[in-house]
Amino acid sequence: MLPKKLQNKLETRKEENALRRLGSSNLLVDFSSNDYLGYSQSKDIFKQTHSLMHEENIEANGATGSRLLSGNHPLYKLLESNLCKIHLSEASLVFNSGYTANLGLISSVSQRGDIVLYDELCHASIRDAIGMSHAKSYKFQHNNLKDLQSLLEKYSLESDRTIYVITESVFSMDGDTPDLSGLIKLTKSYGAHCIIDEAHALGVFKFGLVQSLGLQEKVFARIVTFGKAMGCHGAAILGSKDLKTYLVNFSRPFIYTTGLPPHAIASIISAYNYLQLNSNDKALAKVISYFKDQIEANKLSQLFIESSSAIQCAVISGNDRVKRISQKLQEVGFDVKPILSPTVSKGKERLRFCLHTYNSKEEISEVLRLLATFV
Ligand SMILES: Cc1ncc(COP(=O)(O)O)c(C=O)c1O
Structure with a gap:
């Protein structure tokens, strides 16, 4: 048994619908990892590392x-x-x-x-x-x-x-x-x-x-x-x-x-x-620019925090609501994570879209089209 004070802290987390759990990796479209340039999966980098180790x-x-x-x-x-x-x-x-x-x-x-x-x-x-x-x-x-x-x-x-x-x-x-x-x-x-x-x-x-x-x-x-x-x-x-x-x-x-x-x-x-x-940063800039165009096209600008980086956030207040929308997107194949309070302040809960060189235009337009129907 955990000491009472710790147990109480966990109970509060549950009441606030903010309990953190370790998930497993999935095969959904990645709008969540920090692997912005796809380098974690690059065979070229893996091989170069191997050669360097060998040398x-x-x-x-x-x-x-x-x-x-x-x-x-x-x-x-x-x-x-x-x-x-x-x-x-x-x-x-x-x-x-x-x-x-x-x-x-x-x-x-x-x-x-x-x-x-x-x-x-x-x-x-x-x-x-x-x-x-x-x-x-x-x-x-x-x-x-x-x-x-x-x-x-x-x-x-x-x-x-x-x-x-x-x-x-x-x-x-x-x-x-x-x-x-x-x-x-x-x-x-x-x-x-x-x-x-x-x-x-x-x-x-x-x-x-x-x-x-x-x-x-x-x-x-x-x-x-x-x-x-x-x-x-x-x-x-x-x-x-x-x-x-x-x-x-x-x-x-x-x-x-x-x-x-x-x-x-x-x-x-x-x-x-x-x-x-390589100029993967240029390829990523195109993905970011397309994402921002699609925010406009889907009339979602008022939700999104102004950003020119690979992190694009739609503020959706309330842990329950942002979790529900994230869950709906996950069910149709998109891994978009909710960021809950207390990680961000109450009322500023959000969906965080991390963009990658490997996110296609179709994935981006579809995920934002769906978001517009869910909010
Ligand atoms: C701004 C910032 N600094 C530092 C870190 C920590 O980096 P690392 O994951 O290498 O520990 C993070 C990770 O999320 C971050 O977002």
Whole structure:
């Protein structure tokens, strides 16, 4: 039996129709995975990874230890130097996942007395990281530079404190993007440090949105993750050499865990080779543009959050209602997942459509035609 308090929490979840369950994979049309470019299923990437393992004589199954002890396989060096070249970064440090990269960066750099300003819709990994740090934190309204400015104004008065501003270049539950140029400029003008999570931008917008705007040198750190468009697993923090040295010394989620297995590193190297040589992002842009046209054609614009990314969300209030519509779409073959409260705030529950290079026009027009009849 679970302790009473835990049992009560589960009961509340059930009453709110928000109990999470592990599902199994299915054969429905994929409007739900983060495999935006189809890389997780790419035979070419799989074969390249295999060849690289063969060339490097790798027959190991696991890393055997933390990267600081026995787990720093030579392939890490190759991957991190590739990442620096591709992402135009002075240094890069690979972490086991995006979740641990955010924990490892934010919890270790922000010190007691420092201030962390973050967008109110930032991912759970960012909020958990802030919770682990000793700095004071304040959220600003979603993508609202005026609100951010008033916080910067208020907290920049004391000169001995460092201010970090954290946001995402594509929001995971909304798919939208802040005015990155404006935000980075504003942050710099107050001498604050900008951290941008590019989890849902890498691959979708080639090497990420910061880089596409040429702003990589103006930010303190970028987080890129490999489990989404790259179709693999892991993440990296891109920043200065000094930041890398600091993280290797003080980032507990980096230090106290077993490194990624060598084949995971090899697959990231192969996925990047593939991304550099191919223009799958252009094919994805066409899919996104077609989806947006179909939103208009089906008169659904008022439901959808404005987004030019591969994440397109239709707000359908209420856990019961959004679950029911998702269920109906699943029954006719479309895997569109409901995002429930408390993952998003009450009243802002939504259907989240993740778009992929392999989604056909017919699938898109049919799923939106059906949605228009269900809402
Ligand atoms: C914005 C953002 N950052 C970080 C993560 C965590 O990345 P990972 O899945 O590699 O742990 C996610 C995953 O959903 C995300 O959406």
